[in-house]
Amino acid sequence: MKNQKIIELINISKFYPGNEKPGINNVSLNIQRGEILVLVGSSGSGKTTLLKMLNRLEEPTSGAILINGKDIKSYNVNELRRGFFGYVFQKIGLFPHMTVKENIEIVLRLDNKPIIFREKKVRELLDFMRLSPNVYGNRYINQLSGGEQQRVGVARALATDSECLLMDEPFGALDAVTRCELQDEILRLKENLKKTIIFVTHDISEAFKLGDRIGVMQNGNIEQLGTKEQLCEFPKTPFVEQLMRTGFRT
Ligand SMILES: Nc1ncnc2c1ncn2[C@@H]1O[C@H](COP(=O)(O)OP(=O)(O)OP(=O)(O)O)[C@@H](O)[C@H]1O
Numbered sequence: 001m002k003n004q005k006i007i008e009l010i011n012i013s014k015f016y017p018g019n020e021k022p023g024i025n026n027v028s029l030n031i032q033r034g035e036i037l038v039l040v041g042s043s044g045s046g047k048t049t050l051l052k053m054l055n056r057l058e059e060p061t062s063g064a065i066l067i068n069g070k071d072i073k074s075y076n077v078n079e080l081r082r083g084f085f086g087y088v089f090q091k092i093g094l095f096p097h098m099t100v101k102e103n104i105e106i107v108l109r110l111d112n113k114p115i116i117f118r119e120k121k122v123r124e125l126l127d128f129m130r131l132s133p134n135v136y137g138n139r140y141i142n143q144l145s146g147g148e149q150q151r152v153g154v155a156r157a158l159a160t161d162s163e164c165l166l167m168d169e170p171f172g173a174l175d176a177v178t179r180c181e182l183q184d185e186i187l188r189l190k191e192n193l194k195k196t197i198i199f200v201t202h203d204i205s206e207a208f209k210l211g212d213r214i215g216v217m218q219n220g221n222i223e224q225l226g227t228k229e230q231l232c233e234f235p236k237t238p239f240v241e242q243l244m245r246t247g248f249r250t
C-alpha cells in the first residue's frame with residue numbers, strides 16, 4: 001500500500017497576474033499514499049499556492065496535476081474539495097456566529113447528509129479531537145482557546161472522510177505544549193485513519209517530528225525533498241544546510 005503514488009505534480013508553474021516572478025516555478029513532485037509530506041520554506045516561497053492548486057482554489061499556469069493517475073481537471077470540483085481533500089486553512093476560517101457543532105456540521109449539510117448521521121458524526125469527530133461534545137458542542141468559536149479552535153478546524157477537515165488532508169500552518173501561533181499535543185493528534189490520525197497529509201509549517205522541529213519526507217521551498221521551487229536524515233546529512237544547497245541547522249530564526 002505504501003509507495004503508491006496518490007498525487008503527482010508534473011512541471012507545475014503558477015504566475016499570478018501582475019507578478020513577474022512565478023509563485024511556483026516548474027515543480028514536479030510525487031506524493032505517496034499514507035505519507036505525511038511536510039513543506040517548509042520562507043514566507044512567499046509558494047507553499048500555500050501549491051496546496052491551493054491541489055484542490056483547485058488556484059489553477060496552475062502550466063503543467064499537470066494527477067490524482068490517482070487522473071488529471072485533476074477531470075474531477076468535479078466539489079467532489080475534489082469535499083470528497084478527496086480536507087483543508088485546514090492558514091487562518092483557521094471557522095464561522096464565529098456559529099457554534100462548534102454547527103461549524104463542523106455545515107460541511108455535512110453541504111453533502112446532504114441526514115440529520116441523524118450529522119449529529120453522530122459531529123460527536124465522533126469532537127471525541128476524536130478530544131473535545132467533549134457536551135462541553136464544547138454548543139459554544140461559539142470566540143468562547144474557545146486558540147488550541148481548541150485549531151482542534152475544531154481539524155475536526156471540520158475530517159468531517160467528509162476525505163483521503164487526503166491539506167494543512168496550511170494549522171498550529172501557527174500556539175504555545176509549545178498545545179502545539180506538541182496537536183502534533184501527536186496528527187500522528188494518531190495518520191496511524192488510525194491512514195490519511196495522506198500535506199502539511200505546511202515554518203517550524204523545523206515540527207517538520208522533523210511529523211514529516212515522512214520534507215520538501216524545502218524557496219522562490220517557488222522545491223530546493224530539496226527527502227527524509228529528515230537525507231536533508232540533514234546531504235543538504236543540496238546552502239539554504240537547506242542552514243535551515244536544517246538553525247531553522248528560520250537566524
Ligand atoms: N492572489 C495572489 N495574487 C498575486 N500574488 C500572489 C497571490 N497569492 C500569492 N501571491 C504571491 O505568490 C508568492 C507565493 O505566495 P504563497 O502564499 O504561496 O507563499 P507561502 O509560502 O505560503 O508564504 P507564507 O509562509 O507567508 O504563508 C508570493 O510572492 C505571493 O506574494
Ligand SMILES: [Mg+2]
Pocket residue numbers: 047048049090168
Ligand atoms: Mg502560506
